[in-house]
Amino acid sequence: MTTHSIPRSVDTAIVGAGQAGLAMSWFLRGAGREHVLLDRREQLGGSWPDRWDDFCLVSPNWTVSLPGYPYDGRDPDGFMARDEIAARIAGYAAAIDAPVVLGTAVDRLSVRAGGDFLLGTSGGSVTAREVVVATGGFQIPKIPAMAAALPHGDQRKLEVGILIALEPDVFMFDEPTAGMSVDEVPVILGLIRALKARRDKTILLVEHKMDVVRELSDRIVVLHNGALVADGEPAVVIASPIVQEAYLGVEVKK
Numbered sequence: 001m002t003t004h005s006i007p008r009s010v011d012t013a014i015v016g017a018g019q020a021g022l023a024m025s026w027f028l029r030g031a032g033r034e035h036v037l038l039d040r041r042e043q044l045g046g047s048w049p050d051r052w053d054d055f056c057l058v059s060p061n062w063t064v065s066l067p068g069y070p071y072d073g074r075d076p077d078g079f080m081a082r083d084e085i086a087a088r089i090a091g092y093a094a095a096i097d098a099p100v101v102l103g104t105a106v107d108r109l110s111v112r113a114g115g116d117f118l119l120g121t122s123g124g125s126v127t128a129r130e131v132v133v134a135t136g137g138f139q140i141p142k143i144p145a146m147a148a149a150l151p152h153g154d155q156r157k158l159e160v161g162i163l164i165a166l167e168p169d170v171f172m173f174d175e176p177t178a179g180m181s182v183d184e185v186p187v188i189l190g191l192i193r194a195l196k197a198r199r200d201k202t203i204l205l206v207e208h209k210m211d212v213v214r215e216l217s218d219r220i221v222v223l224h225n226g227a228l229v230a231d232g233e234p235a236v237v238i239a240s241p242i243v244q245e246a247y248l249g250v251e252v253k254k
Ligand SMILES: Cc1cc2nc3c(=O)[nH]c(=O)nc-3n(C[C@H](O)[C@H](O)[C@H](O)COP(=O)(O)OP(=O)(O)OC[C@H]3O[C@@H](n4cnc5c(N)ncnc54)[C@H](O)[C@@H]3O)c2cc1C
Pocket: 015, 016, 017, 018, 019, 020, 021, 038, 039, 040, 041, 045, 046, 047, 048, 051, 056, 057, 058, 059, 063, 104, 105, 106, 107, 134, 135, 136, 137, 138
């Protein structure tokens, strides 16, 4: 694929260079129509790279056939992993020599007098006779309404699941097991334990249950009546008189 610069005027502007935008490009090229694809990402692959690390297709590989680019791999009934799908979309762009301009977000679209379109982009304005919006359909996370009807424990599990799916670098949990039955607590603790085992995330946990704190923490910071009273290794902090008294109910002789 050749690198293209952003035109000031074009016959057709395609917003989004995922598989839909690229397929449109293939048809426009076939029809001899001048066009450009504008994508806000720095890399090709559509939205596939946004999926979680061990994502794989739920539809078989043979379905990932694109106009002019049929699936020709060895495993038509298999299920490609995330990075393979993204690479396949990038490969498609190269195979059809799609005129893609990456790193260009379109943030305004208006109609000018005379019927042309004006696109406001991060790379300046572009006028186009036609615009194809191929920006994908999964841009706004949506929690199905039925989630509100789940039992309290399941809602907490769902919250943790949503957090994990967003893949943040820092997880902040505020009493994640609050209101849960004894049966449900281990599920949440197991999820947090698995996150911790990865060792590539920072977890900040606000918790009053000392058994949970003891099990999960590498460092404990204790606030009592709004003041910092201890900060350090779990064994040392838990053994400190103020924690014994304030959180474990042990009466400390003064
Ligand atoms: C969890 C999940 C699992 C899925 N599993 C499957 C599956 O197994 N099989 C299957 O066939 N499909 C699956 N899909 C659906 C598949 O991901 C989409 O159908 C496909 O990605 C749609 O391609 P697209 O080109 O329309 O959009 P996208 O792949 O989303 O591409 C849109 C492009 O537009 C760009 N863009 C967006 N807004 C702007 C803007 N304002 N300016 C510039 N560029 C912009 C984006 O950067 C992106 O590159 C799944 C989807 C999800 C969410």
